[in-house]
Every structure is written in C-alpha cells, then in structure tokens.
Amino acid sequence: MRTALIALRRDRGALALSFILPIAFFSIFAVIFGGRRDTTPKVSLLVVDEDHSAVSQSLIRGLEREGSLAVKKRPAAKKGVEQPEYTAATAEAAVKDGDASVALIVPHGFGENPISFGAPNPNQPTIQLLKDSSDMVAPQVVAGMLQKVAMTAMPAVMAEQGSKYMDKYAGGFTPEQKKKIDAGLEELRKRQDAESSGQPTAPADPNHANSNQGMPIPVTTRDVVGDNKNKDMLSFYAAAVGVMFLLFTASGAGGSLLDEVESGTLDRVLSTHVSMGTLLTGKLCYCVLLAFSQLVLMFLWAWLVFKVDFPSHIPGFVVMGLSTAFAVGAFGMLLASICRTRAQLGPLSTLVILLMSSIGGSMFPRFLMPEAIQKAGLLTINAWAIDGFTKVFWRDEPVSHLWPQVLVLLGVGVVLFAIARRLARRWEYS
Amino acid sequence: MASAPVVSIPTSLLLPLQIEGLVKRFGDLTAVDGISLELKSGECLGLLGPNGAGKTTLIRSIVGRVTPDAGTVSIFGDRADSAGARAALGWVPQELALYGKLTCRENLESFGQFHGLRRAALKAAVEWCLNWAALTDRAQEPVKNLSGGMKRRLNMAAGLIHRPQVILMDEPTVGVDPQARNRIFEMIEKLRGEGVSMIYTTHYMEEAERLCDRIAIIDHGRIIALGTKDELVRNAFASRSEVLARFARIDDSVAAWVKERGGILENETARFTVEHATEIAGVLDAAAKAGHDLADISLRKPNLESVFLQLTGRELRD
Numbered sequence: 001m002r003t004a005l006i007a008l009r010r011d012r013g014a015l016a017l018s019f020i021l022p023i024a025f026f027s028i029f030a031v032i033f034g035g036r037r038d039t040t041p042k043v044s045l046l047v048v049d050e051d052h053s054a055v056s057q058s059l060i061r062g063l064e065r066e067g068s069l070a071v072k073k074r075p076a077a078k079k080g081v082e083q084p085e086y087t088a089a090t091a092e093a094a095v096k097d098g099d100a101s102v103a104l105i106v107p108h109g110f111g112e113n114p115i116s117f118g119a120p121n122p123n124q125p126t127i128q129l130l131k132d133s134s135d136m137v138a139p140q141v142v143a144g145m146l147q148k149v150a151m152t153a154m155p156a157v158m159a160e161q162g163s164k165y166m167d168k169y170a171g172g173f174t175p176e177q178k179k180k181i182d183a184g185l186e187e188l189r190k191r192q193d194a195e196s197s198g199q200p201t202a203p204a205d206p207n208h209a210n211s212n213q214g215m216p217i218p219v220t221t222r223d224v225v226g227d228n229k230n231k232d233m234l235s236f237y238a239a240a241v242g243v244m245f246l247l248f249t250a251s252g253a254g255g256s257l258l259d260e261v262e263s264g265t266l267d268r269v270l271s272t273h274v275s276m277g278t279l280l281t282g283k284l285c286y287c288v289l290l291a292f293s294q295l296v297l298m299f300l301w302a303w304l305v306f307k308v309d310f311p312s313h314i315p316g317f318v319v320m321g322l323s324t325a326f327a328v329g330a331f332g333m334l335l336a337s338i339c340r341t342r343a344q345l346g347p348l349s350t351l352v353i354l355l356m357s358s359i360g361g362s363m364f365p366r367f368l369m370p371e372a373i374q375k376a377g378l379l380t381i382n383a384w385a386i387d388g389f390t391k392v393f394w395r396d397e398p399v400s401h402l403w404p405q406v407l408v409l410l411g412v413g414v415v416l417f418a419i420a421r422r423l424a425r426r427w428e429y430s
Numbered sequence: 431m432a433s434a435p436v437v438s439i440p441t442s443l444l445l446p447l448q449i450e451g452l453v454k455r456f457g458d459l460t461a462v463d464g465i466s467l468e469l470k471s472g473e474c475l476g477l478l479g480p481n482g483a484g485k486t487t488l489i490r491s492i493v494g495r496v497t498p499d500a501g502t503v504s505i506f507g508d509r510a511d512s513a514g515a516r517a518a519l520g521w522v523p524q525e526l527a528l529y530g531k532l533t534c535r536e537n538l539e540s541f542g543q544f545h546g547l548r549r550a551a552l553k554a555a556v557e558w559c560l561n562w563a564a565l566t567d568r569a570q571e572p573v574k575n576l577s578g579g580m581k582r583r584l585n586m587a588a589g590l591i592h593r594p595q596v597i598l599m600d601e602p603t604v605g606v607d608p609q610a611r612n613r614i615f616e617m618i619e620k621l622r623g624e625g626v627s628m629i630y631t632t633h634y635m636e637e638a639e640r641l642c643d644r645i646a647i648i649d650h651g652r653i654i655a656l657g658t659k660d661e662l663v664r665n666a667f668a669s670r671s672e673v674l675a676r677f678a679r680i681d682d683s684v685a686a687w688v689k690e691r692g693g694i695l696e697n698e699t700a701r702f703t704v705e706h707a708t709e710i711a712g713v714l715d716a717a718a719k720a721g722h723d724l725a726d727i728s729l730r731k732p733n734l735e736s737v738f739l740q741l742t743g744r745e746l747r748d
Binding site for chain 2: 263264265267268269270271272273274429430
C-alpha cells in the first residue's frame with residue numbers, strides 16, 4: 001500500500017485523473033441538471049400574431065409572462081434599426097436556421113373561436129406550432145405552456161367559449177343559469193384585466209379554476225426541420241460521439257511525436273533534410289487523415305446499418321469532416337507538444353477531452369444546458385463541429401451555410417498548430 | 431582598390447571535419463570545454479573517454495543537434511547544420527533510434543527518404559545497407575522482434591543509408607555481447623576499406639586500439655591527449671613500463687606508502703612505473719620493509735587505459 005501511495009503521489013497525471021476529473025465532471029453535471037433555477041435555460045419562442053384580436057393579444061401577453069419562455073415577436077435589431085415583426089414565413093425560416101426551436105402562428109379568426117370541444121372543426125382556425133425536431137424538449141414545453149396560459153391568462157374567454165359549447169351541446173341554459181354565467185364571466189373579465197395591468201388580484205375560486213382544466217386550445221404541430229427524418233437524428237449522435245473519439249484519436253496520433261522524442265528517432269530525423277516544421281506538418285496530415293477516415297467509417301456504418309441518409313449529404317460531410325479533422329489534428333499536435341512524455345499525455349488528454357466533450361455537446365445536447373454553459377461550450381471544437389454536422393444532416397442546409405463553423409474550425413486549427421510549432425522549438429536544438 | 435581574388439578550394443582538399451574552440455554548457459555544467467579537432471580524409475579518429483566526458487555532446491554538436499555556445503564546426507568547409515553538411519554526415523546515435531513496429535526494410539526506406547533518396551537510388555541504398563549489416567534475410571522482420579545485436583547493426587545501417595563521406599559512430603557497441611561486437615567491428619572495418627572518414631566514440635580501450643588511426647582521450651569536456659596509440663603511450667610513459675602490485679590488505683598506511691613512491695592506488699592495486707624490469711625487486715623490498723603484504727605483482731607494457739589513468743588519476747570505466 002505504501003509503495004502504491006508513493007507512486008500515486010509522484011504521478012501528477014494519475015492524481016488529476018483520480019481526484020480532479022471526477023470533481024470537474026460532477027460539477028458540470030450538477031450545473032446542467034441540478035443547478036440553480038435562474039440558470040435553467042429559457043425556451044426561445046417566436047410568436048406571430050395574425051389575428052390581432054383581444055384574445056390573441058391576451059394569449060401572447062400570458063406567454064410573455066412565463067418565466068420559462070423567451071418570447072420574441074421580431075428579430076433582434078440590426079445596427080440599431082428595429083426589424084419588422086415575424087410573419088409566418090419569416091418565423092418558419094428562423095426555425096429552419098436554428099434561431100429558435102419553436103414558433104407559434106396565431107391565425108386570423110382565432111379569437112372568435114379559440115377553443116375546441118368534440119369533433120374537430122376543419123373550418124376553425126388553429127394555432128400552428130412549428131418546431132425543430134432536433135430539440136425534443138422545447139416543443140413539449142411550449143405546447144404545455146400554451147394550454148396553461150390559455151387557462152390562466154384568458155379565463156373569461158375560456159369560460160365564455162365553454163358555456164357556448166355547453167349551451168350548444170347540452171340543450172341550452174335556463175334564463176336563470178344564463179344570468180349566473182354572465183355574472184361569473186364578468187368577474188373573470190375583471191380579474192383578467194387586473195392581471196394584464198399587473199394589479200394584484202384575489203385568489204381565484206379553486207372550483208372555478210378546476211372547471212377550466214383540460215380545455216384544449218387546438219394546435220396543429222408541424223416539423224419544419226427534421227420532418228420525417230427520425231433516422232437522421234442518428235447523424236447528430238454520430239457527429240457528437242464521433243468528434244469526442246476524434247479528439248482521443250488525434251491526441252494518440254499526436255503522441256507519436258513524443259514517442260519519437262523518447263526513442264531518439266526525432267533527433268535522428270532532424271539530422272536529415274527534414275526540418276521540425278516539415279515533420280510537424282507531416283504528423284498533422286497524418287492526424288487529419290486518420291480523423292477524417294474515422295468519420296467516414298462512422299457515417300458509412302450509420303448509413304449501411306442505421307439508414308442515415310449519407311449519400312445525399314456527401315458535399316457537406318466532406319467540408320465539415322475535413323474542417324473538423326484539421327481542428328482536432330492540430331489539437332492533438334498541441335497536446336503532444338505541451339507534454340514532455342507519453343505518460344503525461346495520457347491523463348492530460350483524457351482530462352481535457354472529457355471536459356470539452358461534456359460542455360461541447362458530445363455527451364448530451366447543448367440545448368439542455370444553462371445558457372452560461374452553452375456559451376462556454378462555444379470554446380470547444382465539439383460544439384462547432386456538431387453544429388456544422390447538424391446543419392448538414394438535420395437542417396439540410398447548403399454547403400455555403402457552413403462558413404461560420406468551417407471558419408472557426410479552420411481558424412482554431414491554425415492557431416493551435418502555430419502554438420504547437422512554437423512549443424516544439426524546444427526539441428529542435430539543445 | 432582592386433579586391434583580392436577569390437580562390438575556391440576544391441572539396442577534395444578540404445578537411446572532412448574541422449572543429450575549433452567548441453564550447454557547450456548546460457547550466458553550470460560545461461560539457462564541451464574548448465575542443466579543437468581535425469579529422470583527415472579516410473581517417474578513423476577515436477574519442478575515448480569515460481561516461482559523461484562530453485563525447486556525445488561533441489558528436490551532437492558536429493551533427494547540428496546541439497547549438498554550441500562558442501566555436502565552429504565545419505564539414506568539408508560547410509557549417510554543421512547546413513544542407514551540405516547534412517548530406518556529407520552520417521550519424522549513428524548511441525540509442526537505438528529506430529521505428530520498432532516497422533520492418534528493417536521499412537526503417538531503412540524511411541530514413542533514406544528523410545535524406546532525400548527516391549526510387550532506384552533509395553532501393554539500391556536499402557539493399558546495400560541490408561547486405562552490409564547482414565540483415566537481408568531479416569528485411570521483413572519488425573525491428574521489435576530482432577536481437578540486440580541485429581538492432582545495433584540496423585541502427586548503424588540507418589545512419590549510413592545516404593552513403594555519407596563522414597561517419598559519426600557514437601558508442602555503437604553499447605550493450606551487445608562479444609560475438610555481436612566482433613560482427614560490428616567487421617562492418618566498420620569494411621567501411622574503412624571504402625575510404626570513409628570516421629569519428630568513433632567509445633569507452634572501450636580495446637575498440638579504440640583495434641579500429642582507430644588516432645585517438646583523442648577526452649575527459650571533463652577537454653581533449654587531454656591526442657595521437658596514435660603508440661604516441662599516446664610514448665608521451666605518457668616514454669620507455670617506462672607499468673608495475674601492478676596487488677595488496678592483500680589495504681589501509682591508510684598502504685595508501686600513504688603508494689603515494690610516497692609516486693604510484694596510483696585503484697581499489698587493491700597500486701600502479702608504479704619503472705624504467706627496467708629489475709626495478710621490481712626494489713618495489714618488493716620496500717613493501718616488505720614497510721610491512722605491507724603483497725598478494726601478487728606483475729609487469730606490463732602500458733596501454734590506453736594506463737595512459738588515461740596516468741593523465742587523470744582514475745580509471746577509464748569509472
């Protein structure tokens with residue numbers, strides 16, 4: 001036991017893996033899944049009001065008051081110029097572009113007949129919920145919130161509509177019943193107006209509130225991204241998992257530089273016509289080739305076994321694959337040039353890659369994470385690579401739309417390789 | 431004013447290797463302390479010295495892997511790390527600098543390509559090296575499966591793949607058995623027959639004696655003696671011989687007695703020099719009178735080991 005403890009104390013890498021990594025991971029998971037309430041991510045929701053009725057406005061105000069939703073009626077101002085409100089078309093385009101996961105279109109005539117009982121009425125205007133299927137949480141949240149807001153933000157409308165249906169399907173109310181219902185509706189309108197203006201209100205009659213429960217607002221849901229592409233969700237996982245393993249592969253491949261240092265072949269090679277720059281470039285090319293081959297194999301497997309639509313996405317895959325492979329290859333070279341021995345490289349690369357993968361979206365989707373962690377994730381290769389592959393396979397975006405991801409990945413690759421080259425100078429001469 | 435005419439010296443007339451005032455320090459340690467040396471065409475110059483004497487640092491300076499703090503190194507007139515010097519120099523490092531998972535042939539091909547060899551020239555060079563190192567029948571064997579001696583031979587061959595004119599061998603026989611060592615000697619003698627110039631570092635005196643035309647004895651980063659073996663012995667001992675007297679018991683009085691008579695005590699053996707063999711009787715008589723028991727006594731002609739001991743006061747393999 002004593003010898004094992006002494007060995008552990010002197011092995012900083014093993015110490016880090018034993019104590020720092022578990023704590024770091026626990027902290028990340030704790031922040032993401034068990035963190036403080038104010039760090040829970042808000043669902044970004046685009047709203048288009050085509051009805052402009054009191055009912056629709058009341059509904060939207062109710063949605064805006066929900067703390068879990070970030071409601072946007074118009075795009076962010078550009079250069080100080082306020083943008084026009086979303087239309088059905090621009091909202092759909094924004095969801096397709098990934099600006100938000102959900103959009104609600106409140107159609108003309110919604111306010112006249114906002115709720116529906118019994119058999120569906122094809123002539124009744126219904127709210128449209130446009131969603132991006134890659135986000136499995138946000139559409140569910142919005143759909144639930146919509147029903148809740150209908151109950152709490154416009155109870156008078158709900159009750160009025162409910163009584164109309166009652167009157168229609170139950171054979172009509174007596175004059176005395178109608179009088180009581182009208183009095184109740186008037187009370188509800190007062191409460192609703194008071195809530196809209198922010199004034200405190202008396203607690204609602206629980207029996208009255210309960211009576212409104214379960215009244216559905218008709219909603220038509222439509223996938224604008226990922227429609228009927230359940231199989232292609234696998235491409236997200238292929239990219240997410242693939243990038244993490246690419247990082248491990250690249251760090252292992254970059255480690256061949258340390259093998260050469262330790263075996264003495266580096267000295268021997270540098271005594272020939274091969275310079276350090278040429279040697280590192282060769283090793284980078286090897287890392288890139290290896291990483292790209294790994295991605296190709298993974299997506300071919302996903303295509304052949306899991307029916308992911310690979311052939312029709314080949315151009316985008318090649319662009320993203322090469323950019324990602326270049327960035328991870330340079331990352332591998334940097335890790336190797338930071339370390340002095342292979343023994344150092346193992347623990348360091350495990351620590352860094354697992355941390356990058358956890359906040360970069362390789363372990364769970366970034367949209368589940370608090371905003372701060374989502375922003376931190378943008379510092380990782382994983383996040384940019386996964387975003388790019390998602391654009392290709394999920395959003396069917398053209399290659400020209402990949403430029404932000406490609407630019408970042410190539411830029412990161414160049415910077416990391418330049419640092420690695422600088423650090424490798426210590427092996428050039430002694 | 432007319433400028434002086436530029437006279438270019440043909441490469442064949444330039445010295446294969448010329449070192450002037452070379453100094454290399456690592457922190458407080460001066461590994462090479464002002465060494466000047468010349469290697470003549472076709473010559474094998476031995477660098478003989480104990481571990482840590484500075485031999486390897488000197489070799490690495492020549493091959494351009496160490497940047498000296500002072501002094502110059504030129505190979506056929508070219509600076510050490512120039513392209514011309516790299517082409518002319520062949521370096522066999524002390525460690526087995528080979529790719530373990532690659533076969534013998536793949537290793538040679540790789541190092542040949544690093545030296546700029548391609549296609550037919552590369553193929554011919556690889557075949558020559560395999561033949562020279564007697565590894566033709568093991569060409570497809572991964573290096574990790576080879577014996578220690580075979581690895582050493584391949585290590586040498588990899589340094590010669592581009593057929594350099596000047597070869598630097600840094601202790602090529604470290605860790606090999608006597609039989610494998612003899613095979614390496616034969617390889618080096620074959621090379622010498624082809625007229626290459628060579629620097630051969632070792633701390634084995636017998637290797638230096640067998641292979642080298644001249645020997646530089648190096649210690650603490652300095653050359654303390656340089657010449658042929660006979661010159662070194664003659665300079666250190668003139669015509670005197672060595673008397674080795676082994677004591678049955680060593681104590682302070684023995685050490686003081688040896689020192690008083692101008693001898694050197696190493697372990698249980700004292701070394702004296704005598705002009706004539708008849709002087710041994712005097713040594714025996716003096717030891718007896720001083721009360722020191724001698725286990726045995728012998729007379730021998732001085733060798734390189736004796737020279738090193740004479741010059742430094744310690745043995746070569748300390």
